[in-house]
Amino acid sequence: MKKRLVFLALAAIALASCNGGFTKGDGGMEYKILDDKSGPSIKEGDFISFNFIVKTDADSVLQSTYEKGQPIRMAVPKLTGKGNIMTPFSTFSEGDSAMIKVNIDSMSKGHPRPKELKGKFLVYVVKIEKVIAKGNLTDPVFQGRIQDYIKNISEEAKAKEPASIKKYIDDNKLKVTTTASGLNYVINQQGSGPLPATGDTIVVNYTGRFMNGKIFETSVKAEAIKNKMQINPMNPYKPIRFALGAPGMIQGFTEGFMLLNKGTKATLVIPSKLAYGDQGNQMMQAYTPLAFDVEVVDIIHPNPNAPKPAQPAMPTVQAPVKK
Missing domain, CATH: 3.10.50.40 (Chitinase A; domain 3)
Incomplete structure (x- = not known):
């Protein structure tokens, strides 16, 4: 299923690139809604969960939350600065998918352009998975709804874990x-x-x-x-x-x-x-x-006569070290 989602998102990139129809924003940013669902628009302070794929317009995929199985979950901040990638989110609602193109030179203005970024734009394909509106909810009620949502997602992942382990073992023989x-x-x-x-x-x-x-x-x-x-x-x-x-x-x-x-x-x-x-x-x-x-x-093997050294940091082993 995740591979299919990635494929569809990449197909959407190609289609939107051919058809145009982008709305221009500040700082060279452009966006276009690819799949428009009904529902209230996202507002500052709302909780959102979204997946994305990012690539350059002249290169392959740079990052995908689908591959990690880890969508972005956050409260929508107050937006500042031109070309902010989250500016178009105020036009999105739950279930929407959209493409956002950010001008690389504008984004890196004042800093050397990263050598690995080719082309003119960074291209994001975003899918809004969940919106929990803050509205007039008290903080305890709002946070409770967020925790309930995250708990349900975790329980789903827990239920799927044994099958995913078995599939990995079987697929790799x-x-x-x-x-x-x-x-x-x-x-x-x-x-x-x-x-x-x-x-x-x-x-x-x-x-x-x-x-x-x-x-x-x-x-x-x-x-x-x-x-x-x-x-x-x-x-x-x-x-x-x-x-x-x-x-x-x-x-x-x-x-x-x-x-x-x-x-x-x-x-x-x-x-x-x-x-x-x-x-x-x-x-x-x-x-x-x-x-x-x-x-x-x-x-x-440790030298029993040597002084005890401090444990060295391991900056490259992010995954095996429990936080």
Whole structure:
């Protein structure tokens, strides 16, 4: 279903580009409603949930909330500045889909234009999934309606999780072993030597995926290029190092590496209860299972006579670290 939604959104981009009919806004911004549903327009202070796809008019898709399964949820702010992408939202209502074109040069005025952005516009295809009007509601009632909506979405995701894990395992023909905690793993290449213990430093290459196969992070640059990911200049694309059992590491990551010795390549399919559970994080919604293709490059045993160093930061491992 998500692939179909992405396909339809991209088809809408092509159609709208051919047909024109855009309304011009400030700062070189243009917009056009593609599917107009009846209902009250969005107002400042309303809660909205929306999905979007963003691309340049001369390049491929840069980002898609459909692929992450994580729509944007927010209260509509007071709009300031010319060319603000949310300016047209006041003309939208629940169920609407629209295209918004933002002039890249206007958007980056006063700053160097990002080299990866080609063409004249950033093109957003937006679908308004839900609107909860603030109106005259008291804050407790308004927040209660928002929490009820989010709770229902989470419960739907929770109900779908077992099937999504099974589908990922079946689609990738993985012959997994399942631990008592629910971690699924398969050894793709057996290493040698002793298994790591709590306190050992693990040096690891990894590629993290959602259950739809989309990569959300990798330490392997060749993998990023192969999958046509945007190259993150802040990512050094080298094995990460972390102390096994360090506070904050998701349970499935810690448990999985205690099963792998040096040189082992494996796939870990981690249910949400061993990852980000019923809270999710900024990258993913609640009840999101994850898959990791990993390689244990090295296992470093601590020197009992060495002074205790501070735990190093791991800026490139956003997903495995529980917030």
